[in-house]
Amino acid sequence: MNRFIFGLCLLFCVCSGALSQNLSGTVKDSSGAVIVNAEVSATRVKTSEKTIARTDRFGAFRIEGLGTGIIIIRVRADGFKTHYSSVNLNEGGSADFMLEPRSVAETVSVTSTFLAGSNENLERTAGAIQTIGRTELETARVFNFSEALRRIAGVSVRNEEGFGLRPNISIRGSSPTRSRKVLILEDGIPLSYAPYGDNSSYYHPPIERFNSIEVLKGSGQIEYGPVTVAGVVNYLTPNPPERRTITIKTIGGNRDYFNGSVGYSDNIESTGIVLNYTRKQGEGSRENLRSGVNDLSAKVIQTINSNNILTFKYSHFDESSQLTYSGLTEAEFAADPRQNPFLNDDLEFFREGLSVAHTAVLTATTSLTTNFYTSYFSRDWWRQSSNSEQRPSRINSDPDCRGMADLSTTCGNQGTPRDFRTIGFEPRLNAQFDLGGFNSQLNTGFRLHYETQNRRKWNGFTPGAREDGSQITERNLRNTLAFSTFIQNRFIWKKFSFTPGLRIENVRYKRSNLLNGATGKTDLTQLIPGFGVAYNPFSNTTVFAGIHRGFAPPSTSDILTNSGGVVDLDAELSWNIEIGIRTRPAEAVSVDATFFRNDYSNQIVSASVAGGVGSTRTNGGETLQQGFEINSRIDSNRIFRSDYNIYFQSAYTFLAAARFESTRFSSVPGYESVPISGNRLPYAPKHLLTSSVGTVYRGFNAFIENVFIGGQFSDDLNTIKPTANGQRGLIGSQMYFNATANYRVERMNSTFFVTSKNIFDRLFVVDRTRGIYPSSPRLIQFGWKWNFAK
CATH class of the missing domain: 2.40.170.20 (TonB-dependent receptor, beta-barrel domain)
Structure with a gap:
């Protein structure tokens, strides 16, 4: 009986391991140097469930509980091209990846549109900055910008016509009318039709145009301007993916x-x-x-x-x-x-x-x-x-x-x-x-x-x-x-x-x-x-x-x-x-x-x-x-x-x-x-x-x-x-x-x-x-x- 119970437990452990496969490995560049803080995402083909891990100081990562079968791997890191590949977990639970460096110009052209720049710069940013990413915008199915911006602390948005085409944005108690006290950018460029002479948001593009949103409220605002009393809202457009x-x-x-x-x-x-x-x-x-x-x-x-x-x-x-x-x-x-x-x-x-x-x-x-x-x-x-x-x-x-x-x-x-x-x-x-x-x-x-x-x-x-x-009453x-x-x-x-x-x-x-x-x-x-x-x-x-x-x-x-x-x-x-x-x-x-x-x-x-x-x-x-x-x-x-x-x-x-x-x-x-x-x-x-x-x-x-x-x-x-x-x-x-x-x-x-x-x-x-x-x-x-x- 004891041998039977032992064998049953052993079989259960083996089956459990087969049903809950892990994936581990390393991420390096073309010279063999490890890449720290690279994002490794694993997506199950059958269920589309995604799990994300990051590499440690040795360039190593580990993702647990992936089950069996084929998964799609995406690896990305600042300064490198995104890598895609597939891994069959039935054939083993380890994989190493090598990333090709992105040209310096490519890296700069992407990060220059961000308020904080790269992830490394974000850690050095001396001010409050929050980001709503593409995944959050996508899964939340936000109806308009008002709904999205309320997810950021310090931001208040007053509704108007119900369609969200003219949001009245207030940051930390600033006047919300027509978002006049907020600097609104698109990829780092002023979006308002008259940011100096009439900084009003009668025009506001639909949220479907953008990939993510950044809000900066600290001293870093002075890099932009002209309005620096409340905060900067930066809408980011999507960049071309690696694949069609x-x-x-x-x-x-x-x-x-x-x-x-x-x-x-x-x-x-x-x-x-x-x-x-x-x-x-x-x-x-x-x-x-x-x-x-x-x-x-x-x-x-x-x-x-x-x-x-x-x-x-x-x-x-x-x-x-x-x-x-x-x-x-x-x-x-x-x-x-x-x-x-x-x-x-x-x-x-x-x-x-x-x-x-x-x-x-x-x-x-x-x-x-x-x-x-x-x-x-x-x-x-x-x-x-x-x-x-x-x-x-x-x-x-x-x-x-x-x-x-x-x-x-x-x-x-x-x-x-x-x-x-x-x-x-x-x-x-x-x-x-x-x-x-x-x-x-x-x-x-x-x-x-x-x-x-x-x-x-x-x-x-x-x-x-x-x-x-x-009768014309005004012509200015x-x-x-x-x-x-x-x-x-x-x-x-x-x-x-x-x-x-x-x-x-x-x-x-x-x-x-x-x-x-x-x-x-x-x-x-x-x-x-x-x-x-x-x-x-x-x-x-x-x-x-x-x-x-x-x-x-x-x-x-x-x-x-x-x-x-x-x-x-x-x-x-x-x-x-x-x-x-x-x-x-x-x-x-x-x-x-x-x-x-x-x-x-x-x-x-x-x-x-x-x-x-x-x-x-x-x-x-x-x-x-x-x-x-x-x-x-x-x-x-x-x-x-x-x-x-x-x-x-x-x-x-x-x-x-x-x-x-x-x-x-x-x-x-x-x-x-x-x-x-x-x-x-x-x-x-x-x-x-x-x-x-x-x-x-x-x-x-x-x-x-x-x-x-x-x-x-x-x-x-x-x-x-x-x-x-x-x-x-x-x-x-x-x-x-x-x-x-x-x-x-x-x-x-x-x-x-x-x-x-x-x-x-x-x-x-x-x-x-x-x-x-x-x-x-x-x-x-x-x-x-x-x-x-x-």
Whole structure:
């Protein structure tokens, strides 16, 4: 009997080993030197389940619990070409890999678009920086940028029309309106149509164009600019893969939602190509709101030789939407929170962008990346109301427009056609050298940037007018010429990094009123210093601290009047301090935590945010934003070495202080003499939390997500009781749930998924700047993605 039990146990162990094969090996370069921290991923062919490991200081890796059969191996590391191969675990559980070096120019051309550069540079970055990668964006099935950015601590996004095409982004308590206080980049290049003269996000490409998102909130912001008061959001486009890849994706859902895209990417000898087209359409959060978007992007990377690479990018975007500007009054919201009486309002956007980047490796330790970029953006918006006080805007101005009863018959509208052109040139030099016992990394460069705005305003004869009417009320030309330069040097000594830097911005404004002939000019110059320190006490841990000057230039319309006068309006300035830690205390745990303090000597709060439409915009004076933020994640499979993974991740922000300081008075009409010192800033919730729990098993992954946004004020008086026009009053706390499930069928090269946003169909107020905007209703979407790689 004992022999039988012993034999049964032995057979069980053998079978278990066969059913749970491990893979181990090494990763080296062509010279035989080991490669440390290389990523080795193993994907089961039958189930498409992926397991990832990294090489240790000996270049060795080990992946456990792979089962049997054939797996696909992908090995990648900074500075090397990605390696693909297949391994049959039935024939053994060991494999060694050799990576071919990528040319220096290839490495630089890729990392130059990142805010932190390579993984090694990330460990030396003296500031809070978070990334949402391609896998997370893909499996989360995010509907828009608002949903994605809420996964980063310190970031708050205010909803608007429900489709996410014009997100209002706030970082660490900054004013969220049109994301004006946030610098938005695409591959390191300014994305806004007028980052100096009108840094507003009326244009925002769909999230489907991008591969990942970076958010930088520390002193490293001074390398970019012009806006450095809050943070930098960098959207990264995909690079050509090693193999030809074709993708097709379709999504459908309630509220007449459709999202279809097709992509092609390839590497043909020395030329890499990425092409993508997306069509996105559906209904918004209210009646008579409907959006349709076409987005086409192309990227070509041409390797000239081992030291020179050219990157060409082109993008086309157009939007045709039935979209109003006005929110609801309290009475309208109470009667029907999703109503929109302005069914004749129409928006037509068109944008084309082109950029060329040349990467040149000058020496083994010196490289130069030169960017040229240009864009054209046309914005035509015809509407019968711009805020909840206008019912409608042409009442008593058009002779037969006596009220809302005449809205669709005898009331005209107002059109605001605007054209924006931007062109810029920006070389950046990176050099490494030894200086007095320090390993030194120098980044320096300059930018020459020019932008024009052609702004008109017309009164239309009829509700559906889309052409110039009989009366033009505004015709402005606004020009902005900006020159900036920066220098930032990282001194590395043992486990410490010290990074001082300086940016100089010079901005020249001109505004011409073509109706009365008035012209005004002015300029400003600002020095923006910064200093950061990082300490790496042990592997996978960085402790950092930094201080820098926050700067946001006033827009052309704020600093120059329509009569040519110069407004005594200073630039927005602050001192931003942060202390934090990035750590991976265990393979299964990651934590990024930061304390921050943004001390403004002159914060300019947008008029509509301070107290609704009609509020004045003046030098804002002192404000303080201070708090704590933390991103964290834990994965069970890294603890138990199991085939399945249960994970938890969260992004929490505690904005303890967001208040007016010094002697401050309200900007709400009729309350200009009321002191507001000590009041909380509008649209600055104290608590933000986005958390999710999910599971991954073979080809299946799913999660449920909870979003909590604390209560917030909508005006500088901190008004509690709502006003009749809906533009002031407390916005209560909000909590809702999202959920997503994906299933990969490898033999079909397909992934099927279902997602739901706001599962329980919660209704709440999200915005009051131009009247009440309701939350997006419950959305349910089904999708299929097919991808083929050869």
